[in-house]
Amino acid sequence: MSLSFERTQTVAILGGGPGGYEAAIAAAQLGAEVTLVERAGVGGSAVITDVVPSKTLIATADAAVAIAGASDLGVELFARTDDGRPLRPQVAVNIAAVNKRVLSLARQQSDDMRAALVEAGVRIISGQGRLDGDSAVIVSTEQGGIDFDRVEADTLVVSVGASPRELASARPDGERILTWKQLYDMKALPKHLIVVGSGVTGAEFASAYMNLGSEVTLISSRDQVLPGEDPDAAAVLEKVFKRGGMTLLSKARADSVVNTGEGVVVTLADGRTVEGSHCLMAVGAVPNTAGIGLEEAGVQLTDSGHIRVNRVARTSVPNIYAAGDCTTFVPLASVASMQGRTAVFHALGDVVIPLERRRIAANIFTAPEIATVGWQEHDIAGGVIDGVVRKLPLSANPRAKMQGIKDGFVKVIARQGSGTVIGGVIVGPRASELIYPLAIAVERRLTVDQVSRVFAVYPSLSASITDATRAMHIVDRSDDAPAP
Structure with a gap:
């Protein structure tokens, strides 16, 4: 469907994650002139370092579990010695090969999305963008901000995502203290992974690395994993975790994490310490909204830096919309995509169905x-x-x-x-x-x-x-x- 305007409407989108990508596609389909600004690559962190890589890793863990449990179904795997005696082989995970595949698939997905945007006629600018008032985006297109590009538009859509939250007492170093973005650089499977945080991200990675063969300790500040989720579901997951050999420390808050050179030491608030080979910090995310001109444009933010939006993804400024994890709405890739489409439909006068939280389906990719x-x-x-x-x-x-x-x-x-x-x-x-x-x-x-x-x-x-x-x-x- 293409809407009829007296002149071609212009749309500028800051951030090429699920929200920005879908907004760009929808705007192009409706006949607008669309410019997308993205610093990391089309798909954003959701595709390059977050959702696509993590779920690919989890798929590998699921395969390892299926092989290990095949004997329960009567399927037995054997190798034979030279004299014909059967040997039961062990399931081994080559994490370097797994991570290479993970990142390759993420880049392939990003390339496919970029190709779809180009085919739709979307102009893509690679660089760091920020708002210039309520009707333009300025992009630094070279490292160091030497070269600038200014894009004026009738409608602006901000979809800049979020980054892993860091604690001053547990700074990620990319070697042994890691965020979820840094896991894919490991060349060997962690011998003992300590996961700090039992929310969705922490539970998913704890499940995956347990099934890949690592010893895992999950530290939760609450009395159950996945606080806020269905208690029956959390109970099932805890039972599976314990059966798989995972150590669960509930009502335990991590005060600090130290890289000892040979491993990590996590100190809890009650003075106890936990030693492991690596530590994953999964303590939430921070919206990437600082320093991109939102306040100067009049866009209202929460104290946490999230952009306030209504059910059609509109901000406090009538022609500025926002989508994804940088907003006050539900932080899911599927929701970001829907917000991006809804924002453009509303801005360009198409049929709009306001988003309703109670109709959103969500999934936690544990096993x-x-x-x-x-x-x-x-x-x-x-x-x-x-x-x-x-x-x-x-x-x-x-x-x-x-x-x-x-x-x-x-x-x-x-x-x-x-x-x-x-x-x-x-x-x-x-x-x-x-x-x-x-x-x-x-x-x-x-x-x-x-x-x-x-x-x-x-x-x-x-x-x-x-x-x-x-x-x-x-x-x-x-x-x-x-x-x-």
């Missing part, structure tokens, strides 16, 4: 994965919404039995009375794929009866969703209702 959408059980327990919950263990699912899946569940949350699906949690392999039917149900306000009438393949993991919704069947028991 097993944890996927959520909509209202959660704690919202019902807290009296925020009147709902009912049905939880079915995956171990009862025939396909799960065939695949040797022992951990996980499907949880469906529906509104009391009407039976409208308002949320859900799935814990299990490929939960990121399995959550989609529940996300559609939440988005389209389907009832549990409507979902239960959809044919699910037998046998399949997705059949657990229909099983759960069938168990929530609503029967009218009023006096006027016909007898069953």
Whole structure:
């Protein structure tokens, strides 16, 4: 669709991550003249150093687990000596080769995205950009800021992302004290990786390196991993972590991390110390909003530096929009993409559906994965919404039995009375794929009866969703209702 304007609309986008990329594509499709400014490469840190690399690493860890667990399904791997005697080989992970593949795939994805922008007619400028008031972007296109480019535009979209938060008492050195961006330079698998922080990033990397063969200690300042997530899901993950040999230190706060040359020493707030070979600091992220002219342009920021946006990604300045982790909205790549499209649709007068947090599907790429959408059980327990919950263990699912899946569940949350699906949690392999039917149900306000009438393949993991919704069947028991 191309909108009709008296003159061609101009759009300048600062940051080429998921939000900026989608904004550029959408604006070009609507007939605007689009310029994208990106310093690291198209795709931003999400593609080059964050989401794509980490999930590629996790895919390798999943493969290692599948091989190691194959004997449970009757598949046995042997090598033979010269005299014909069988030897059981060990699963070994070449982390240097893994990281080379990880970074290669990330760069390939970035190149593919760049090619798509060029094909769409988007002008790409490589360099460090900042706002010049509310209608232009200035870009330093050479190292040291020698050469400058100024781009004027009717609409500005800021999608500059975020960087790993650093603590003064645990400065990353790229050798033994690491951020998630620095993990891919390692030539050998960490003998003992200490992960500080049990949020999504910490849990994902702790899971991955445990399954790759490292000894892992996870330090959590809270009483469970993944604080704020579904407690049942967190309990499953903790059980899997402990079964895999991971050490979990709950209610433990790291005060400092020191590189001893041969390893690291993490000192906890209670005086205890933990020694390992490497330490991953996963203590949150800081928006990349400092020094890029936002305040001077009149854009409102929070005390943490995040850009305040509304449900159509608009800032306090009418023609300036923002998307992604630099904003006050949900920090997910999928959300950044949707924000980027929504911003452009709103700015250029296309049809807009304001974003709603309760319809966002999210996934944590641990093993097993944890996927959520909509209202959660704690919202019902807290009296925020009147709902009912049905939880079915995956171990009862025939396909799960065939695949040797022992951990996980499907949880469906529906509104009391009407039976409208308002949320859900799935814990299990490929939960990121399995959550989609529940996300559609939440988005389209389907009832549990409507979902239960959809044919699910037998046998399949997705059949657990229909099983759960069938168990929530609503029967009218009023006096006027016909007898069953």
